[in-house]
Amino acid sequence: MGYARILKDSAGQPSGYRECDREVCWMPERQSYDRVFRRVKIDVDTMEVLNHDFIKDRERVYRIGLLLRGISPAGFRVFNPVYTGGPQVIYTPYGDAKVAHPESFQALDQGDIPPGRHFRQSYGRDEEFVYFFDAFEEKKQATRLRACKDPASFRVLELPFARDDRRVYCAGMVIKEADAATFVSLGKGYARDAKRLFFWNRLLEESPEGFVPPEQAP
Secondary structure (H helix, E strand, C coil): CCCEEEEEEECEEEEEEEEEEEEEEECCHHHHCCCCCEEECCCCCCEEECCCEECCCCEEECCEEECCCCCCCCCCEECCCCEEEECCCCEECCCCCCCCCHHHCCEECCCCCCCCCCCCCCEEEEEEEEEEEHHHHCCCEEEEEECCCCCHHEEECCCCEEEEECEEEEEEECCCCCCCCEEEEEEEEEEEEECCEECCCCEEEECCCCCCCCCCCC
16 A cells, blocks of 8 residues: 555645545645545546645545536636636635636635735625625635626726726725725835725725825835
8 A cells, every 4th residue: 555645736735635446535734634535536636626625636626635526627717826626617626616607707806915904805896796705705606796897897906906087996895085096006005096095895095196105105
């Protein structure tokens, strides 16, 4: 009998899956003391490790070692560190994102950790809705931004900021005072429009003219 090896994704990051003598199981290192062990029925020759939680072969897709019944591996992929899925369903790190039209879903950013935060955030959209997910909230589904009436016009500036043709958003919430036509991100959680200065969704008293975020000041 050989030794179990940790399976890694295409970026070289370790997953929660182990392989030994062509048998694969789910046993993430952080939970090994809980004796989490699930044998995965998978074709080793065609398997693909997508990320920590997901693995697939030519016939099946698994999440945390559990078979996703009825889900085809065709088109099932990693969009960014927040969203994973395919034409049938989109997942967040905690479960089903409840995307209305997964076949048209797009991730709109890299799913990074915004300035001053410790959890990843990400915007996405399908043909009907724009979505926002914050891993800090530990809920499964992404939030639909119902204020956005034209998803095609939605653009992520720099997390946590985004805008459409009418509104500006910070971490999925509308900034009512902000002017979408002139709004720009300054980095480090700061932003401005033609008349106002913001830190996240908070309106600041300083003038936006010539403002440099403190971390960027010479």
